[in-house]
Amino acid sequence: MDFATPASLQLKNNSLKKDEQQYELIAKELTSEISEEEKKILDFEISQNIELRQKKTILQYFWNHYFPKPLQNQIIKRTEEKLRFSKAKSNINFGTIYKIAATVLLVISLGYIGYQSSKPKNNVKLNEYVTLPGEVKEFVLSDGTKVWLNSKTVLIASEPFVEENREVLLIGEGYFEVAHNAEKPFIIKTSSLKTTVLGTHLNVSGYPGDIKTEVSLYEGKVEVSDKNVPENKMVMKPGQKVSFSNDEKNFYIKLNELEKPAEWREGILRLYDEDLNSIAQKLERKFSTRIFIADEQVGELRFTASFDTEPLDKILKLLREAHDFKIEKTTNGIILKSIKNNI
Numbered sequence: 073m074d075f076a077t078p079a080s081l082q083l084k085n086n087s088l089k090k091d092e093q094q095y096e097l098i099a100k101e102l103t104s105e106i107s108e109e110e111k112k113i114l115d116f117e118i119s120q121n122i123e124l125r126q127k128k129t130i131l132q133y134f135w136n137h138y139f140p141k142p143l144q145n146q147i148i149k150r151t152e153e154k155l156r157f158s159k160a161k162s163n164i165n166f167g168t169i170y171k172i173a174a175t176v177l178l179v180i181s182l183g184y185i186g187y188q189s190s191k192p193k194n195n196v197k198l199n200e201y202v203t204l205p206g207e208v209k210e211f212v213l214s215d216g217t218k219v220w221l222n223s224k225t226v227l228i229a230s231e232p233f234v235e236e237n238r239e240v241l242l243i244g245e246g247y248f249e250v251a252h253n254a255e256k257p258f259i260i261k262t263s264s265l266k267t268t269v270l271g272t273h274l275n276v277s278g279y280p281g282d283i284k285t286e287v288s289l290y291e292g293k294v295e296v297s298d299k300n301v302p303e304n305k306m307v308m309k310p311g312q313k314v315s316f317s318n319d320e321k322n323f324y325i326k327l328n329e330l331e332k333p334a335e336w337r338e339g340i341l342r343l344y345d346e347d348l349n350s351i352a353q354k355l356e357r358k359f360s361t362r363i364f365i366a367d368e369q370v371g372e373l374r375f376t377a378s379f380d381t382e383p384l385d386k387i388l389k390l391l392r393e394a395h396d397f398k399i400e401k402t403t404n405g406i407i408l409k410s411i412k413n414n415i
Contacts, residue, residue, distance in 0.1 A: 205360030216251035247334035362405030
């Protein structure tokens with residue numbers, strides 16, 4: 073499972089910084105311009121860098137969910153025009169790679185190029201609230217809404233909220249104490265769900281790559297709907313937890329009366345009959361360590377447990393006491409394997 077560093081899989085453009093070269097390759101992959109050799113280089117870089125993997129996921133989310141094909145073409149054309157002068161004045165070979173990379177970077181850094189240009193400015197600013205691996209932070213939005221973001225989460229909001237809705241984009245997990253405003257619903261969007269509230273306390277978890285998106289309601293009333301099929305929706309009541317299957321596109325409801333609101337804000341990891349695949353994703357985000365599940369039956373093992381300040385090694389050993397499996401450490405992370413005849 074260890075990766076060697078093949079001489080052929082090296083970032084080659086010495087005129088650019090390493091992170092810029094990585095962004096170029098991500099950009100080429102997003103726009104289907106990447107060669108087989110470049111794809112191998114990118115895959116290798118991502119296998120060595122968990123932060124790069126997260127950045128790629130976020131860039132991919134923005135590109136696919138917020139820029140339909142016609143708008144992508146407009147942005148690329150606009151960026152080509154911006155680069156013409158630079159290309160004429162520089163010895164750097166911008167070419168297709170750098171052109172597309174700059175396109176994606178401009179999209180992110182300038183906040184929806186083209187998408188926002190037709191809207192009145194009104195001093196609106198696209199604000200990003202970010203947490204690093206293992207970090208939990210509290211933020212207060214311009215309307216007074218309090219937000220706690222879990223590890224490796226991005227929240228994006230156009231502030232102040234001047235539109236008819238107070239809309240935010242959540243990539244990860246957040247606990248919200250929404251400031252009441254009956255005239256301006258507060259809308260939380262993830263890759264799969266749209267949650268509409270007036271004023272309430274709720275937790276929303278929608279990490280890229282997770283098999284489900286979850287909403288837990290503690291106070292007030294909210295409506296959750298499939299982002300792509302708006303008529304697929306339901307109204308939640310306090311004490312309910314809704315899981316939305318990102319594959320099946322179905323809602324599942326259960327009571328969360330025994331749960332305290334967003335215990336992760338205090339560093340607590342509580343598991344309720346969760347499979348090891350899901351647990352591994354949470355541990356990766358909390359400890360910034362890659363965890364590989366080598367066998368399907370291991371990933372399907374289910375656990376109910378609670379952890380506070382325990383380190384990763386101890387958590388895995390405690391889980392192993394409930395269901396025996398093998399823990400193998402490598403230079404790239406941790407592999408969880410089955411033990412024959414014990415599972």
